Amino acid sequence: MTTTDPVEPSGTASTAVHIINHTHWDREWFLTHEYTTAWIPDLIDELVELAARNESFEYLFDGQTLVIEDLLTARPEYRERVERLIARGTLGIGPVYSQADWRTAGGQLHLRNLTYGIADATALGAVPTVAWLVDLFGHISQAPQLLSMVGVNAAYVWRGVPAMHPVFDWEAPDGSRILTVDLFGGYRNLYGITKTPDIAVRRLVAETRKLEPHYDGRPIPLFDGYDLDNEPEDPVLHYAADGTIPTDIEVHASSPRRYVDAVSTHGERPVVAGELLSGKYGSTFPGSLSTRTYLKVLHHDAEQAVLRRAELLSALAAALGRHHPSEWFEQTSRELLRNAVHDCICGVSIDQVHERMERSYRRIIREATSEIRGALGTVLADFRSGTYAVSTTALTSPGTQRVGDMLVRHSPVGVGVWPIDESLAVRQVDEQVERFVWSNAHFSAEIDRDGIHVDGRPIARILVRRDNGDSYSSEPGAVLGVCSASADPVIESRTEIDAVVRIDATFAGDGVMAHAAVRARFDDGPVVHLTVDLDSEGTDFRVDAEFDTGVRAPTALVAMPFDLVERPHTDTDLLPPEVDPALAAVLMGQREVVRVDEFPVHDFVALRDSGAARMALGRGIRSYTSDASGVLSLALRRSVEWIAREALTFRHGDAGPAMYVPGARCERTVRHELGFAVLDGSTATTDLFRVSEGFHQPPLIVEVGTDAHGSRTSWSVFTEDLPVSGVERAGEVTVIRVFNADGAPAPLRESWEQRSVLGEHLGRVDSVGPKAIVDLAVPIDAPTDAPSNSPPPEMTMHGLPEVRVGHNRSRPDDRIMAELEARRAQLADERADVEHRLAKASGDDRYRLTHRQLVIERERAELALSLELNRRLASSTDVVSIPDEIDDVIAALGRELNTLRVDRRIYDYVVQSL
Incomplete structure (x- = not known):
């Protein structure tokens, strides 16, 4: 039986099969996007012909509007064809702009991804309400909340779900829920049937029979589509003409929305809460978190420079009359989202894709720095001569910073401009010592040739171990050794309240060379600030910074976009390499086996018990491991040279093309900026983020010259005890996005007008709910003593974004x-x-x-x-x-x-x- 109309469940013993036509468009993977974009016009032309033959035909173009943008950039004359296909219901697009990796990009960028995707789709006549996320390498806990915020009420996923639930309610930490379809059988199980028409029915029956036991009478989705499949076909029309389909199988032409509607009333659905990171039924490729770490560093720095620094400062400057370059922020955010596509930011593409990304990041950081300079010039134009701390975060605390040849102490109170408390001259020492000792109210530290010890335990130990994985999956092996110092530590510089000490350490052996120049800065605060200038040669190894915390905790606390999640140290809830043939027939993709030790992280990972809390912090580090003995490790480098290898120990199934990519050896110098915080065991979630914000978002320090003509000495803009994820200028209104990572409501100091991410007015709020993300309209009015028309004073700006990644030497x-x-x-x-x-x-x-x-x-x-x-x-x-x-x-x-x-x-x- 076949039909091209949407139907309700029949209530008979027949199995309803919904066929969804689509393509998953990996625009940059084994080619750069110019080559794949050249294939899109033929695909669109074929859709026009299929729609002419069958007015009920529907097709999803991967749910990302970026591919339509690519098409219309290269061939603008196709816009009318695209709009016509959308208007008649043939072509589905959106709701995301790009298939960005949830685990790696920041929360602010993820919301931009959704708002841009919705805007693009709406401009072309589409109203997307279902997210198509079928090939992303896992999903963050807050994804259901983010999707709900833009009106998306359902999603399709494959990788990451820890159980074989065909349909479930996915719940975010704030309680938001969306209906979710789990494609444990993959998203490509019925494609290309017209290329083998004589067994098309056999394939339909085989797929239906193997999935029936898992669907409990629900309709079964089958998918005609594949990665970069640019030859769409109409399987329902083909089956309608065949006439040999068993009578107990009903074939329905469907779409992501139609299938969701069909299963939404089929009984109660299980609830799956939080992150979807399991590789039990479909790989999430944890090794990709440590592949080409230089890309993660570049992306982090570019994203922070644009969305956390430049955009906020530009909004402040706009209140003082400076032009706000909204178009530049949007175009740059879109460029970041193109780089954040999972095959790109995860480092699993050809070298030429990553070359282009690197050029892009360098230019973005350069342009963002220019915008920051211009905005700061306006913000401080009417300030008195002096040195100021310009804070871009609300969750502030007192601290110290090295700026040039001085140390400054500051105490900002929220977003705004504050005079520094004091400045001290830095003395260059360059003294070699056998042993350096530092003690403050938080910890005691020692440095000698054996490394850095805090409270008697080693931190920032640079560990080298074998790794025979590929760009998708790590294969950690034997420890080769540690980077060891060949000379005594050097006290480089110091003041009355801080010191910087350097150790040069090297490992050489087994075809591997790794050199790390490690600098530790100590002051009177709880954080040891560390920089590691890492270089290496060779392949099939990894370099981790290891921290012995001394805290034996059963789980780790990990900062992720808009959340603090709790995770076990190891995931062993996995299937064995060989499973029952019936299950193997369903799970035709890759999956993790044995165990997973490597997990995603943003900003920090902490271990906490009743007596102590310890945090390892890293700017742009996206991979960590932890264990029950209290050891945390941050991945600094993983050197491999193949996109995909076969017969790995910790992954079952192939992952991608077996192509040689020497650039993944990462033979270059990268400056890693790390931190280690020593805190009390009663430290609250907000205070963990306060320490993190102080490390990741220290104030910019600006010296206003003696030619200043202004009278101002401070400017308080926004003060709330919540992390800020970003700022947007909407017309004359500045919207500051904050989130509450705690499980209890967070009261606000003031009552603010809340806006939706799409700009609607939502009334006033005086608290932020548990785990909630809110947009607050903050009036930023020009002060009464607005800048005069006099030339701005001379300014020296410190802490501006810099590129921390050296050039590639791998050939x-x-x-x-x-x-x-x-x-x-x-x-x-x-x-x-x-x-x-x-x-x-x-x-x-x-x-x-x-x-x-x-x-x-x-x-x-x-x-x-x-x-x-x-x-x-x-x-x-x-x-x-x-x-x-x-x-x-x-x-x-x-x-x-x-x-x-x-x-x-x-x-x-x-x-x-x-």
Whole structure:
């Protein structure tokens, strides 16, 4: 039985099958986006033809409006076609702008992703209410709240769900819930049926029968689509013409919205709360958190410079009459979101994709610094001569900072401008000592050749261990050693209340070299400020900064976007590599096995018991491990050189193309900025964030010259005991976004007007609920003593954004290039043998041999493209190894590989159905 109309559940013994047509568009992965964008016009043209043949045909273009933006940028004449397809219900788009990695990008950027996606879709005539998040590498706890804030009430996910619930209610920490469809069977189980029409019904029946036991009478979703599949088809029309479908299977043309509506009334749904990070049924690729850590550092710094510094300061300057460059902030945020796409920021793409990202981040940081300078010039134009602390966070505390040749002490109270408390001259010492000792009210520290010890325990120990993973998955092995000092520590500089001490440490052996120049700054506060200038050579290893906290806690407290989550140290709730064949037939993707020790982090991870709390902080670090003995580790580098490898210990199944990417060795210098905080065990959640904000968002220090003509000495803008995630200027109104990471309501000092993220007025609020995210309209009026028309005074600005990442030195290894050539030749012989056997085969054997042929052909195509890209990389002289314009050779190799990828995956399911 077939139908092209949406129907209610029949209530009979028949199984309703909903077919959803789509493509998942990995715009940058084994190619840069120019090449994949060139394929989109043909896809749109085919959709026009399919809609002409079947007015009920529907198709989802990955739920990200970025791909439509790519199309219309390259081919603006397609806008009318796109609008027409959307208007007739053929084409679904949105609600996100890009398929950004939840775990890595910041919370403010995630909300921009949703608001831009909604705005783009609305401008083209769409009203998206269902999120399509099927290939993201896990999901943050606050995702249901963020989706609900923009009117999205349902989502489709695959990776990260810890149980096989086909439909569940996903609950955020604030209580927000959305209906969620779990695609544990993948999002590609019925694609390409018209390429094997004689077994199309067999495939439909096979997929239906293997999923029936898991759906408990609910309709079953099947998906005609795949990664970068640009040949859409109409499976329902094909099945309607077939006439041989079993009578107990009802085939329905569907869409993400239609399927959600169909299952929303099918009984009670289980509730799954918080993060979805489990790799039990679909890999979340925890190793990608430590892949190309330099990208994570660059992204963090660019995002902070734009969204936490420049945008807030620009809003303050706008209140004083300066132009607010709203268009630049939007375009830059969109660029950050393009870089934050999961295949990009996770570091699992070809080197050329990441080269471009690096250039992008460097330019964004440079432009943001210019905007910060301009905004500060306006904000402080009418201030007296002196030194000021410009705070961009509400959750402030007293502290000290090194700025040039002086140390300043400051006590800002919320967002605003405050005079510093005092400044002290810094003495350059450069004295080598056998042992350095520091003590304050919070801890005692010692430094010698054995490293840094706080309260008798080692911190910031630079540990080197073997890692034979790939860009997706880490494979931690034996500890190779630690970076050891060959000389005594050096006291570089000091004042009456602080000191900076340096240790130079190196590890060399087993084909690995790692060098770390570690600087520790101590003052009278609870945080040891650390910088680690790390460089390395070699491959298949990782470098971690290890902190022995002495706190034995069963779980870790981890800062994530808009939340503080509690996690176990290790996830062992996983399936074994080999499972029951019936279950294996359902789980055809990758999954984690044995255990997972590596987890995502933003800003800090803490261990706390009744007596003590210890925090490891890192700017741009996105991967940590912890254990019950009290040891925390932050991943500084993981050096690999393959996008994907086979036969890994901790991952079952392949992950991506087996392409050679020497840039993932990360042979470059990166300055890591870390911290270690010693706190009382009764430290509240808000105070954990207060310490974190002081570390991550220290005030900018500005010296206003003696030619100043102003009279002002302070400007208090916004003071609340909550973290600020960002600021937006909406017309003449400044909206400050805050969040409450605690499980209890947070009272506000003032009553504020609340706005929705889409700009609606929501009335006044005097508290922020548990785990809630709120937007507050904050009037920032020009002061009565507004700046005069006199020229601004001379200013010296400290703490402006800087690029902490050196240039790449990794180049292709001639030995590996020769091995790739030899492998291609070997595959040619294997292909000839299969082709000989295929010519004589019949029946199902032809399908099996065709599958084998496609496996060989795909690997040969991967090798051909990889070899060509690495030849370009080897001959390049700077950070651009291929041009931004389409190259005919790369285009041909890329198109061939994509065709073979799609055809091979089709035959994976064909063979399984036999």
